[in-house]
Amino acid sequence: MDSMSAISEELASIDGQISDIFRTLSNEFQKLEKIKDTNRQSRKLExxxxxxxxxxxxxxxxxxxxxxxxxxxxxxxxRMLNEKNKSMTKELNSYITLKKQYASSIENKRADLFDGPSGEEGFGNENGLLASSMTNQQLVDRGNHMMDETDQAIDRTKKVVEDTINVGAETAAALKNQTDQMSRIVNELDSIHFSIKKASQLVKEIGRQVATDRCIMAFLFLIVIGVIAIIIVKIVNPNNKDIRDIPGLGPPAQNRKLLWDLK
Structure with missing residues (x-):
């Protein structure tokens, strides 16, 4: 603590924040150990x-x-600050290795078809075993490299999530357009159905009118045939008393005698 009191307030503040994060990571991994559900474990790892x-x-x-x-x-x-930096990097490296082991265990539980997670787990165990044999600079370099890999993996995950959101938005827009088109088609079909129904009623009315007209024409035709028959009969037998005279077709009237003709 005496050596740490010689550093600036800024470095002391940063050191305190890092220590708080290390305590938080230790508690979070203890909580993770008690979680059985793989989905909750994944969220906790995030x-x-x-x-x-x-x-x-x-x-x-x-x-x-x-x-x-x-x-x-x-x-x-x-020298103390250099050792402190190496110690913090080494501790963070150990947490990264532990995180990778948990991630590999989760992937194995999910029975993933890819073999990558199991390979990463073995690699992480190997790193944990060799950490004690590395120099401080090697540990720092290794820790920085692993943190860079973690950052890249997170960036790739974010990119996949963004692409998924974009695809979902495009799919939703396409479905909305298709729904609108289907609504318009349904409305048009309703209009066509109504038009067909009205046309059917109109055809029925026209049919009834035509039938009525045909009946009238047939009746008139019968009347004309009857008149023609009477005319023919009167022409053939003008003295037939059973048939009433038709104006213009009866026999000529007898010559009337005037009174002065009788004198």
């Missing part, structure tokens, strides 16, 4: 990954500020 990214940024900031203040610090302070 939260842990986000905390790791924040911790990585703070460690880089700690390293940058320490280099800026290097000329103002004593050699012992600079």
């Amino acid at each position: 939260e842990i990954t986000e905390r790791m990214r924040e911790c990585k940024m703070l460690i880089k900031r700690f390293e940058r500020v320490a280099k800026e203040e290097e000329s103002r610090n004593t050699p012992d302070t600079n």
Whole structure:
């Protein structure tokens, strides 16, 4: 604590934030151990990954500020800050390895068809076994490399999510257009059905009128035939008393005698 009291307030603040994140990560992994559902475990790993990214940024900031203040610090302070940076990187590296092991375990539970997760798990175990044999600089480099890989994986995941959202939006728009088209088609079919119904009624009315006209024409035809028959009979037998005279066709009237003709 005496050596830490010699550093600036900014570095002390960053160190305190990093320590808080490490405590949070430890608690989160303990909670993760008790979760059995793979979906909840995945969500918890996402939260842990986000905390790791924040911790990585703070460690880089700690390293940058320490280099800026290097000329103002004593050699012992600079050496202590260097060791502190390596220690924090090593601790974060251990959490990253643990996170990868959990991720591989979740993928194995889901019976994924890809073999990648199992390979990553073995690689993480190997890193955990070899961590004690690495130098501090190697640990720092390895930790930075693993954090970069984690960032890239998160970026790829975000890109996939964005693409999925875009595809979903396009699909929703296409479905809406198709729904509108179907609504218009249904309305047009209703209009056509109504028109056909009205046309059918009109055809029936016309049919009834035609039938009525035909009856009238047939009746008139019968009348004309009857008149023609009477005319023919009167012409053939003008003295037939059973048939009444038809104006203009009866026999000529007898010559009337005037009174002065009788004198």
